[in-house]
Amino acid sequence: MLTVLACGGAFACSRTGLSELVLDTPVDGFGTGGAAATEPSLDTGGAPPSTADAGATAASSTSTAATPPPSSTSTAAPPKAKPSCTPHDETCNGIDDDCNGTVDDGLPPIPCAGGGEQFCVAGRYSACPKRCETCIPGTERVCFLSYCTFWAAETCAADGRSFGTCEERHVPPECADVSSLHHDSAELEQCCVDNGYCCHDEYDLDGDGNRNEMLGRCDEVACGP
Amino acid sequence: MSIVRPNNLAKVPRLLVVLLSLSAHAVADECGRPNLLDTFPPEHAVNVPTNATLTAHYAATAEYSNEPVTLERTGAATETLDATFDATQGLLQATPHELVAGSDYVVSWPALRGVGTASLGSSANIAFSVGTGPDTRTPTFDGLASVDWDVSRRHDACTGSIEERFVFDLTPGHVEDDFGRDELSLVVFQTRGPAMDPSSGPVPVLVAPLPSNGSAARVERSLADASGRVCFAALVQDVVGHASTGADREVCATTTPPPFFYGCRMAAPGPASGAPSVGFVALLLSFLLRGRHRRAS
Numbered sequence: 001m002l003t004v005l006a007c008g009g010a011f012a013c014s015r016t017g018l019s020e021l022v023l024d025t026p027v028d029g030f031g032t033g034g035a036a037a038t039e040p041s042l043d044t045g046g047a048p049p050s051t052a053d054a055g056a057t058a059a060s061s062t063s064t065a066a067t068p069p070p071s072s073t074s075t076a077a078p079p080k081a082k083p084s085c086t087p088h089d090e091t092c093n094g095i096d097d098d099c100n101g102t103v104d105d106g107l108p109p110i111p112c113a114g115g116g117e118q119f120c121v122a123g124r125y126s127a128c129p130k131r132c133e134t135c136i137p138g139t140e141r142v143c144f145l146s147y148c149t150f151w152a153a154e155t156c157a158a159d160g161r162s163f164g165t166c167e168e169r170h171v172p173p174e175c176a177d178v179s180s181l182h183h184d185s186a187e188l189e190q191c192c193v194d195n196g197y198c199c200h201d202e203y204d205l206d207g208d209g210n211r212n213e214m215l216g217r218c219d220e221v222a223c224g225p
Numbered sequence: 226m227s228i229v230r231p232n233n234l235a236k237v238p239r240l241l242v243v244l245l246s247l248s249a250h251a252v253a254d255e256c257g258r259p260n261l262l263d264t265f266p267p268e269h270a271v272n273v274p275t276n277a278t279l280t281a282h283y284a285a286t287a288e289y290s291n292e293p294v295t296l297e298r299t300g301a302a303t304e305t306l307d308a309t310f311d312a313t314q315g316l317l318q319a320t321p322h323e324l325v326a327g328s329d330y331v332v333s334w335p336a337l338r339g340v341g342t343a344s345l346g347s348s349a350n351i352a353f354s355v356g357t358g359p360d361t362r363t364p365t366f367d368g369l370a371s372v373d374w375d376v377s378r379r380h381d382a383c384t385g386s387i388e389e390r391f392v393f394d395l396t397p398g399h400v401e402d403d404f405g406r407d408e409l410s411l412v413v414f415q416t417r418g419p420a421m422d423p424s425s426g427p428v429p430v431l432v433a434p435l436p437s438n439g440s441a442a443r444v445e446r447s448l449a450d451a452s453g454r455v456c457f458a459a460l461v462q463d464v465v466g467h468a469s470t471g472a473d474r475e476v477c478a479t480t481t482p483p484p485f486f487y488g489c490r491m492a493a494p495g496p497a498s499g500a501p502s503v504g505f506v507a508l509l510l511s512f513l514l515r516g517r518h519r520r521a522s
Contacts, residue, residue, distance in 0.1 A: 094473055102470050103470070103473040104470070104472070104473050105470045109468060112313070114312075114313050115311035115312060115313040115314065115316075116311055116313050116314050116429070118426065119412070119414075119460060119468060119472060120472060121414045121416060121426065121427040121458050121460070121472040121473075122414075122416040122427055122456075122458045122472065122473060122475050123473065124426040124427060125426045126414050126426045126427040126428070126429060127425040127426045127427065127428050127429070128313070129311075129313045129314045129429045130313055131285050131312055131313050131314075131315075132285045133430075133447065133450065134447065136257070136285065136286060136340050136341060137256065137257040137284070137285060137286050137341070137383055138256045138257030138286065138340075138341040138342055138383045139257075139340070139341045155383050155384050155385075156383060156384075157381045157383055157384050157388050158255065158256055158257065158381050158382045158383045158384075159381075159388075159390070159445065160285050161388075161390065161445070161446070161447040161450070162388060162447050162448075162449070163384075164381065164383070164384025164385070164386055164388070165384070165386060220340060220341065224313065
């Protein structure tokens with residue numbers, strides 16, 4: 001979404017989304033930092049947990065202070081009757097099943113086959129850790145351009161979170177004919193896959209609707225299964 | 226103040242070329258280098274429990290080929306530890322048979338080789354002192370307390386271009402452990418985000434030393450992974466592997482991805498601040514009228 005800096009009055013500026021153009025209120029991001037909201041999965045003493053969205057402070061709030069935990073509520077507030085709690089075995093569900101005042105406590109982590117562990121987080125077991133997020137830093141995958149050699153490569157960023165821009169390379173001999181005949185095409189991508197390269201699936205050769213994934217021999221590029 | 230004389234000018238381009246080539250070489254070296262990032266316990270840790278597992282955290286490209294991990298006890302022999310490597314997290318771990326209470330040690334973490342790079346990563350010798358006994362208690366943690374976000378634009382050593390990332394500064398809440406907080410690690414998970422698979426659980430996004438009290442831990446995410454509503458939760462782990470509670474508490478933010486457009490809304494909410502705005506409008510009108518006049522002539 002396009003974001004603008006709205007200058008309220010004379011020169012007091014704040015960054016805001018386009019839909020919030022007319023607002024003077026500083027919103028997410030710069031200066032004071034972005035929006036912050038704490039979303040405790042409240043211990044309701046056995047009652048079903050509120051969903052995070054329902055229980056959240058509005059995400060566009062500029063407050064950086066955490067919502068105080070239930071135990072630190074003001075003593076001036078009238079005491080609320082605590083719903084009765086029937087103890088059960090603790091499971092990973094965001095509820096204080098055993099009524100000891102702590103949510104999802106005492107749950108052992110689950111070892112992952114590839115290394116690492118799954119922990120109970122926000123009422124669910126976490127995913128197993130992966131070596132990187134998108135690709136192994138410094139590795140390359142083949143991509144395709146609409147000009148010159150039609151063959152190019154994208155390098156994985158140093159933090160493994162994205163690929164860089166698609167930069168032209170010499171087309172390998174095994175795909176030279178396909179390149180000159182079909183140019184930037186599904187045929188060229190198929191040639192890339194068939195010849196053992198790791199290739200950006202720009203033509204969705206596997207038909208899964210994802211044109212941002214990799215096909216071919218990508219063991220040394222992809223983060224894992 | 227230095228003055229560049231004419232006869233030295235010819236040397237400047239040559240020097241620049243050398244400096245630029247050295248700089249390019251350094252950048253290329255840093256791309257994917259399997260450096261040692263953190264250790265648990267950290268350098269000069271005191272009061273390390275006798276049952277601690279020693280851990281070194283390497284960059285994602287690191288590969289372990291049975292390089293030796295050695296442990297030297299001051300005034301005693303050096304032993305080579307049996308180590309295991311978790312490539313998914315870059316964690317090299319070794320559990321000594323027995324750490325002697327009150328003793329000083331130095332553990333030597335090796336430099337590792339990496340995937341897709343010929344450069345050897347960094348190594349470290351970490352000195353620490355052992356406390357009086359084993360760690361038997363689980364740390365207590367109130368969960369994350371707040372989150373701030375921003376966008377960073379940084380030159381990337383691998384792609385050679387500017388890469389944009391969301392950066393989230395996460396402030397942990399209160400932490401307690403029987404062996405203090407200095408040897409604890411913070412494990413952060415992204416619990417909500419635009420690219421998250423609903424069928425899989427929260428995604429681990431950071432393992433790092435627990436920041437000092439009141440400081441924040443920084444998590445970076447790609448624009449695709451963190452545009453819009455994003456939530457995080459965290460737990461802490463001690464050097465024995467005990468995981469805390471507190472991971473049920475989420476902090477959330479709603480991010481806006483770049484590009485940002487900077488413009489000005491011309492409005493005058495009050496008389497005091499309105500005056501410059503009126504002046505600005507008058508100036509703008511005068512330029513417009515001048516332009517029309519020139520076109521007319």
